[in-house]
Amino acid sequence: MQNTNGIHHITAIAGDPQENLDFYVGVLGMRLVKRSVNQDVPDTYHLFFADGQGHPGTDLTFFPWPALPPVRRGAGQWDEVALGVQPGALDYWQPRLASAGVRCGDLETRFGERVLPFEDPHGMRLALIEAAEYSTFDFTPWPDGPVPVEQQIRTLAGVRLVERDDAATVRFLAEGLGFRRGDTEAGWTRYVVGDGAAGQRVDLRIEPHASRGQWGVGAVHHVAWRATDTDQQLQVQQAIAGVGGRPTAVIDRFWFKSIYVTEPGGALFEVATDGPGFSVDEDPDHLGEALVLPSWLEPARADIEAQLPVLRMPTLARNG
Numbered sequence: 001m002q003n004t005n006g007i008h009h010i011t012a013i014a015g016d017p018q019e020n021l022d023f024y025v026g027v028l029g030m031r032l033v034k035r036s037v038n039q040d041v042p043d044t045y046h047l048f049f050a051d052g053q054g055h056p057g058t059d060l061t062f063f064p065w066p067a068l069p070p071v072r073r074g075a076g077q078w079d080e081v082a083l084g085v086q087p088g089a090l091d092y093w094q095p096r097l098a099s100a101g102v103r104c105g106d107l108e109t110r111f112g113e114r115v116l117p118f119e120d121p122h123g124m125r126l127a128l129i130e131a132a133e134y135s136t137f138d139f140t141p142w143p144d145g146p147v148p149v150e151q152q153i154r155t156l157a158g159v160r161l162v163e164r165d166d167a168a169t170v171r172f173l174a175e176g177l178g179f180r181r182g183d184t185e186a187g188w189t190r191y192v193v194g195d196g197a198a199g200q201r202v203d204l205r206i207e208p209h210a211s212r213g214q215w216g217v218g219a220v221h222h223v224a225w226r227a228t229d230t231d232q233q234l235q236v237q238q239a240i241a242g243v244g245g246r247p248t249a250v251i252d253r254f255w256f257k258s259i260y261v262t263e264p265g266g267a268l269f270e271v272a273t274d275g276p277g278f279s280v281d282e283d284p285d286h287l288g289e290a291l292v293l294p295s296w297l298e299p300a301r302a303d304i305e306a307q308l309p310v311l312r313m314p315t316l317a318r319n320g
């Protein structure tokens with residue numbers, strides 16, 4: 001059974017929105033493909049960074065909530081997000097991140113792949129991984145970006161999750177979403193869907209005495225998994241209910257349809273359809289340039305715009 005095809009998008013909590021934009025566009029070279037508001041907290045931004053066309057599987061999104069305390073890492077919480085680049089690309093990225101003042105860890109090898117861990121300006125844990133195998137996800141480079149096309153981030157490769165006890169979470173992953181158990185290395189067990197390529201992985205670690213994690217600046221808010229269409233999404237919804245989960249009804253996010261569920265250990269999952277995509281309400285050549293609001297918020301546009309801080313696009317300088 002394969003109930004999901006891989007990662008659809010990952011949403012995290014950032015601090016200042018301008019610093020967030022400067023880092024993900026100006027340093028990591030991802031394209032701002034949508035500038036919107038949090039649909040539940042419409043006086044705050046929701047910023048979407050992805051490949052050149054905003055394909056599912058490439059999309060990292062942020063709620064900039066600088067008033068929150070820093071993340072408290074712990075059990076039941078998503079942790080480090082891995083970003084996939086081509087083999088050899090870390091030779092480009094290591095000096096680029098250093099010259100941007102990014103705090104990086106040492107180069108590591110994990111499951112046979114070279115990995116460079118680092119943190120974003122708000123303490124979110126990230127890693128660039130040189131992935132030899134990509135799932136069949138589409139990737140379109142962003143030719144106007146500050147990073148040369150060959151070195152650009154191609155996919156969200158995987159994500160880490162810490163739990164106190166794995167039994168219920170593993171059953172949820174397997175029976176609800178169709179994950180299979182892979183190898184274990186250095187205390188992390190890899191769970192995969194599809195071919196287990198970059199974009200189809202969760203690395204799970206059991207820490208029985210870990211305290212419960214708490215959302216804050218630098219935390220991953222949720223991880224969304226791909227369903228090709230609403231039929232597949234409804235199957236997953238049923239499978240999740242079959243393992244005792246309580247998925248929400250389908251919510252229309254305009255760019256995709258979503259259901260949400262909290263797994264037994266506490267981490268928030270979403271299952272999102274591939275379509276219709278980010279060009280449903282904007283010209284693909286001008287994604288992310290204007291503030292896009294859901295229709296029910298349009299009457300309040302003037303008030304919303306007045307409350308949001310003005311954002312400037314960073315200067316896009318290449319250094320290699």
Ligand code: ZN
Binds near residue numbers: 224
């Ligand atoms: Zn989401």
